[in-house]
Amino acid sequence: MSVWEVRMSNSKGLPYFFNTETKQSVWDPPSELSKEEVENLPGAKEHLSSGAGGEGRPGQVRASHLLVKHSGSRRPSSWKEENITRSQDEAVEILRGYQEQIGGDTKKFAELAKEHSDCSSHAHGGDLGFFGRGQMQKPFEDAAFGLEPGQMSDIISTDSGVHLVLRTA
Numbered sequence: 781m782s783v784w785e786v787r788m789s790n791s792k793g794l795p796y797f798f799n800t801e802t803k804q805s806v807w808d809p810p811s812e813l814s815k816e817e818v819e820n821l822p823g824a825k826e827h828l829s830s831g832a833g834g835e836g837r838p839g840q841v842r843a844s845h846l847l848v849k850h851s852g853s854r855r856p857s858s859w860k861e862e863n864i865t866r867s868q869d870e871a872v873e874i875l876r877g878y879q880e881q882i883g884g885d886t887k888k889f890a891e892l893a894k895e896h897s898d899c900s901s902h903a904h905g906g907d908l909g910f911f912g913r914g915q916m917q918k919p920f921e922d923a924a925f926g927l928e929p930g931q932m933s934d935i936i937s938t939d940s941g942v943h944l945v946l947r948t949a
């Protein structure tokens with residue numbers, strides 16, 4: 781039985797390793813443990829996201845999004861539309877319509893993202909792959925890290941436009 785266990789830092793939204801004997805906390809897996817041992821530590825299952833295909837590292841999430849850009853977007857252009865002139869209110873109305881169609885159906889989410897998302901990730905049904913904190917714009921990061929796998933956000937707004945976020949792992 782290892783003296784180590786995996787716990788979650790709520791302030792950082794990241795897992796860490798706690799030594800129940802020395803009461804020491806470290807961010808990285810203790811070097812004396814093999815990968816196998818780390819994965820079998822108490823708390824590893826719920827805190828160390830392995831995700832689909834296991835590419836996810838601790839503290840990462842995988843998410844897809846459906847982005848609708850508007851005239852106030854930092855880059856009001858996309859694969860779909862050279863020059864995006866809709867207002868932010870119109871973009872929200874459009875996204876509200878997709879939100880209704882999706883309900884809780886993740887397959888429908890990917891279909892609508894593929895057809896309508898103003899992000900290059902539309903080609904993969906909106907999939908952004910795995911990412912950790914510090915990579916995405918803050919409102920997007922907070923939404924993604926605030927979801928459980930399989931859960932979809934409400935409409936959120938970033939400098940890119942308005943999004944629906946679906947956490948997948």
Ligand SMILES: N=C(N)NCCC[C@H](NC(=O)[C@@H]1CCC/C1=C\[C@H](COP(=O)(O)O)NC(=O)[C@@H](N)Cc1ccccc1)C(N)=O
Binds near residue numbers: 847901908915939
């Ligand atoms: N996987 C990463 N680390 N890629 C870098 C993300 C940069 C990050 N992006 C965002 O926060 C928003 C939310 C999600 C997508 C996104 C914006 C834009 C669209 O908006 P625009 O930039 O025209 O304003 N799409 C992207 O970046 C795409 N390369 C994301 C992507 C596409 C295909 C596969 C993987 C990732 C940022 N810090 O700006």
